[in-house]
Amino acid sequence: MSDYLFIQSQDPFTEARTQSHYQLAQTLQQAGHKVSMLLVQNGVIPARHGAQSPLFDELQQSGIAITADIFSLAQREITLQELKSHVSPGHIDTVIDAMLAGHKVIWN
Amino acid sequence: MSETKTLTFAFMDPPFENERTITFFRLLDAALDKGSNVRIFAYEGAVALAFAKQQPHGNAVHGRETVEEDHPLTRDWITALQHKARVKGLNFEWINCGLCVDERGVNEVIDGCGRGGPPDLWRYASDAFNTLTIGTR
Numbered sequence: 001m002s003d004y005l006f007i008q009s010q011d012p013f014t015e016a017r018t019q020s021h022y023q024l025a026q027t028l029q030q031a032g033h034k035v036s037m038l039l040v041q042n043g044v045i046p047a048r049h050g051a052q053s054p055l056f057d058e059l060q061q062s063g064i065a066i067t068a069d070i071f072s073l074a075q076r077e078i079t080l081q082e083l084k085s086h087v088s089p090g091h092i093d094t095v096i097d098a099m100l101a102g103h104k105v106i107w108n
Numbered sequence: 109m110s111e112t113k114t115l116t117f118a119f120m121d122p123p124f125e126n127e128r129t130i131t132f133f134r135l136l137d138a139a140l141d142k143g144s145n146v147r148i149f150a151y152e153g154a155v156a157l158a159f160a161k162q163q164p165h166g167n168a169v170h171g172r173e174t175v176e177e178d179h180p181l182t183r184d185w186i187t188a189l190q191h192k193a194r195v196k197g198l199n200f201e202w203i204n205c206g207l208c209v210d211e212r213g214v215n216e217v218i219d220g221c222g223r224g225g226p227p228d229l230w231r232y233a234s235d236a237f238n239t240l241t242i243g244t245r
Contacts (some may be wrong), residue, residue, distance in 0.1 A: 094141045100144065102238060
């Protein structure tokens with residue numbers, strides 16, 4: 001079993017490949033790996049209340065720990081109160097912590 | 109005392125064009141904050157990040173002169189990270205892909221940034237504790 005961190009910079013509204021990104025994360029989770037995801041850049045867009053994305057809703061229900069980069073949220077004027085229930089605010093150093101822990105870190 | 113780990117980053121985006129560049133520099137800064145040695149292999153457009161002849165400019169639309177506009181330059185960000193690493197006693201190495209440099213004619217780079225090729229990426233990745241490749245997609 002491995003630990004994976006996905007850095008998700010794409011959003012499902014403007015990049016069709018996002019569906020595959022989400023699916024890969026969920027497939028690894030279902031295979032027994034520990035998977036987490038950090039949303040950065042436009043990747044934070046579907047995490048906002050009112051953003052309608054069945055793909056992201058499915059991701060939320062998968063058990064994958066989802067964190068949204070506070071800097072990226074602020075750039076888009078998304079407040080922490082506007083985040084969906086399964087998304088936690090976090091920082092970019094989450095990536096470095098994962099790398100230093102030997103986790104597999106994947107940029108999407 | 110724990111051994112200082114080295115992290116390698118491979119990056120290919122040019123300056124001034126994509127938000128990924130900002131995120132990339134934030135990651136480098138965070139890596140130094142965490143006490144890691146940092147190695148960067150820059151290829152394709154990213155070789156221009158260290159181009160020494162980058163120049164700031166004003167903003168005529170907003171009526172601001174060059175100094176007032178304070179346009180950020182990636183070469184200055186690299187210099188700042190080099191300084192930060194020195195202060196913290198960490199290594200900060202930067203290698204540009206030589207072929208990519210020649211294609212773009214950006215041979216003049218700031219001090220501390222070297223020229224190499226794909227074998228350097230292999231060496232960096234092999235020696236590092238962990239490696240992150242940031243693709244364009």
